[in-house]
Amino acid sequence: MSISGSGFGEISRPADTAFVAAVVDGERVTEPMTPTMHEPPQRTSRRGIAAILILTFGNGFATLMPPLVALPVIIGRIDPEGKANSLGLALGLSALALLIFAPIFGAVSDRTTSRLGMRRPGIIGGTLVIVGGLFTQGVAQSLPVLIGGVVLMAFGAAILTGSYAALIPDQVAPASRGRVLGFQSLMLVLAGVSAAFVGAELLDNQVALFGGGAVLMIVTSAIAVVLLRDRILDKNEVSQLPVLRTLVEGFRYNPKSAPNYSWVWASRFIITLSTTFGGFSLYFMTDQLGVTEEQLPGLITLSTLVNLAGTVVGTLVGGFISGKLGRLPNLVIIVSVIFAIGGVLAAFSTTVPMFMLALGIIALAIGSFLPVDGALVMAVLPGGKGETGKYMSIITIADQLPRSIGPLLVPAIIALGAVVPLGGYSVLYIVMGIVAVAGGLIVRRVKNLG
Numbered sequence: 418m419s420i421s422g423s424g425f426g427e428i429s430r431p432a433d434t435a436f437v438a439a440v441v442d443g444e445r446v447t448e449p450m451t452p453t454m455h456e457p458p459q460r461t462s463r464r465g466i467a468a469i470l471i472l473t474f475g476n477g478f479a480t481l482m483p484p485l486v487a488l489p490v491i492i493g494r495i496d497p498e499g500k501a502n503s504l505g506l507a508l509g510l511s512a513l514a515l516l517i518f519a520p521i522f523g524a525v526s527d528r529t530t531s532r533l534g535m536r537r538p539g540i541i542g543g544t545l546v547i548v549g550g551l552f553t554q555g556v557a558q559s560l561p562v563l564i565g566g567v568v569l570m571a572f573g574a575a576i577l578t579g580s581y582a583a584l585i586p587d588q589v590a591p592a593s594r595g596r597v598l599g600f601q602s603l604m605l606v607l608a609g610v611s612a613a614f615v616g617a618e619l620l621d622n623q624v625a626l627f628g629g630g631a632v633l634m635i636v637t638s639a640i641a642v643v644l645l646r647d648r649i650l651d652k653n654e655v656s657q658l659p660v661l662r663t664l665v666e667g668f669r670y671n672p673k674s675a676p677n678y679s680w681v682w683a684s685r686f687i688i689t690l691s692t693t694f695g696g697f698s699l700y701f702m703t704d705q706l707g708v709t710e711e712q713l714p715g716l717i718t719l720s721t722l723v724n725l726a727g728t729v730v731g732t733l734v735g736g737f738i739s740g741k742l743g744r745l746p747n748l749v750i751i752v753s754v755i756f757a758i759g760g761v762l763a764a765f766s767t768t769v770p771m772f773m774l775a776l777g778i779i780a781l782a783i784g785s786f787l788p789v790d791g792a793l794v795m796a797v798l799p800g801g802k803g804e805t806g807k808y809m810s811i812i813t814i815a816d817q818l819p820r821s822i823g824p825l826l827v828p829a830i831i832a833l834g835a836v837v838p839l840g841g842y843s844v845l846y847i848v849m850g851i852v853a854v855a856g857g858l859i860v861r862r863v864k865n866l867g
Contacts, residue, residue, distance in 0.1 A: 465588030466597055468641040470604050472540070472581060475637025477608030479547060479630035480574055483554060483567065484508060485609060486616030487626045495560050503560055507567045509821070514571035515578070516817050522579025523810025534647025536580040536587065543577025544638040546570075548631040555627035582809035586795050587648065594795055598788035599736015606728055675799030678808065680862040685790055686815040687856030688753060693823025694830070694849035695760075695779055698772075701842040706769060716769065720776055727777045731784020738789070745793040746860040752789060753857025756782035760850030764843040775846075782853075797863065 488507060493500045526539045533541075550570025557563035589597050612630070619626040672679035698720055702708040708716060739748060759778030766772035798808050827845065834844025 461590045461593045461597075462588045462646060464644045464646055465584065466600075468644040469584050469588065469597065470600060471637050471644070472584075472641035473601050473604040474608045475634050475641075476547075476574075476577065476581070477605045478612045479551060479634035480570065481609045482612040482616050482630045483551075483570070483627065484511075485613050486620070487554070487623075488563075488567070490620055491554070491557070491563060491623060491626075492560070495558070495563065503564075507564045510564065511567050511571040512817050512821055514568055515575050516814055518572060518575035519578045519582075519810040519813050520807060521810075522576045523582065523807040524579075526579040526583060527805060527807050528650075530650045530652045532649065534645070535650050536583060537642050537645060537647050539576055539580025540638055540642055540645075543573045543575075543580070544634055546573030546576055548634055549573070551627045551631040551634070555624040555631075557623075578813060579810050582813065583805040584645075585791075586798060586805045586809065588645075591792075591796065595739025595788050595792040596736040598739070598791040599732045599734075601791075602732035602736075602784065602787040603729055606725065606732070610725060675797070677797040677863045678794075678799045680859055681790075681793055681797050682812060682815050684749065684856045684859040685794070685812065686819055687859065688749075688756075688786060688790070688853055689816055690819035690823050691756065691760075691849045691852035691856060692783060693820055694827060694845050694852070695763075696824075697827065697842060697845065698763075698776060701763070701766075701846075702769065702772065705840055705842050706766070706772060708769065719773065723773050723777045724780045727780025728784035731781040732787055733784075734781075735785030736788040738785075739792045745789060745796060746863045748789045749786070749793060749860045750857040752782050752786045753853045755785070756853040756857075757850030760846045760853065764839065764846040764850075793860070793863075 496503045529535045531538045553566030763775035831841035834841035
């Protein structure tokens with residue numbers, strides 16, 4: 418993933434060397450320093466935990482409301498004929514903006530020497546840009562303006578992510594990270610559910626539909642900024658790089674220099690890819706189980722509740738066991754096997770109750786994976802204490818990229834599966850399980866994890 422050349426010439430540095438400013442005999446000089454692994458805090462900040470959870474809920478509510486509820490409805494009103502393509506364009510550009518800019522702002526956050534601290538400026542700036550994007554969407558009466566608001570919101574989310582993603586490594590001791598990640602995942606689930614319910618009540622008021630999330634985002638971010646005890650970085654601790662090179666630093670990464678991090682990145686990418694194959698439960702029920710259109714609304718509600726319950730239980734269990742048991746790579750493997758069991762059970766389901774049980778097992782596995790894998794990522798962070806934001810932002814690529822690739826692979830898998838007696842959707846769930854286990858087994862390559 419290193420970027421070693423472009424039209425600007427050589428812009429990468431050896432991955433095992435950083436440069437820091439020092440003072441020798443009263444004169445400022447620049448000298449190489451070999452970074453160590455991320456130095457975690459010895460104590461957990463309760464104020465920091467409160468800030469993380471409050472910000473998670475506010476950010477989740479504000480940024481999940483558009484894709485879950487608002488955008489499909491508003492785009493359907495503006496462009497009823499081409500709504501599917503327009504929605505795909507809006508969501509695709511949003512994901513692309515986050516992929517490109519989050520690592521950049523992660524690197525910027527690691528080099529921020531503001532009196533406010535390293536992370537507060539990114540939280541404040543990201544919040545303001547997200548709010549601008551939400552209000553743009555709230556007043557949009559044309560497709561270009563609406564999509565412009567979506568992209569602006571995604572740009573703000575990238576700024577925020579650059580700082581927000583580093584908060585747990587900054588504020589939480591390793592022994593507590595699994596539990597905090599579990600509660601963070603729970604807050605995100607609650608934010609999504611709240612956004613879905615509130616959004617359904619505001620469909621007739623476009624400004625309120627987007628503005629409500631904007632107001633909540635401002636309030637929760639302000640509370641988080643006040644609670645957060647942020648580290649203030651001295652200018653002498655920062656490498657004196659030109660602006661362009663600082664931006665490139667967001668993507669500069671040599672996988673060979675940090676093999677543990679690289680294997681964990683690959684594992685998350687593959688397991689996240691497997692989760693994208695599970696989004697076709699509605700079609701499985703109608704095409705394979707013979708569910709009628711009249712039965713569908715009630716079963717959609719039931720499957721939503723099953724997924725919610727499984728995810729919530731999984732996040733809490735995963736957070737607890739990752740903090741108590743340790744052995745994070747083994748836990749990732751176990752979770753991936755549970756995921757596969759759910760996939761196989763779904764593939765061979767012949768009744769709705771059996772299929773709902775399978776969905777519950779899959780949701781339990783996904784919920785458990787979030788805190789366990791999150792704790793593992795933080796345990797293998799490379800680059801030294803000064804690059805936490807950068808590497809936590811790079812890991813978001815392993816979350817976002819497979820969500821774009823997976824749906825493109827599904828039609829081919831279903832088509833190939835249709836030629837066997839099981840049927841296309843059953844084969845899709847089997848492939849989902851196989852891919853999940855493959856992703857889990859990759860973490861066996863992680864070595865010397867303390």
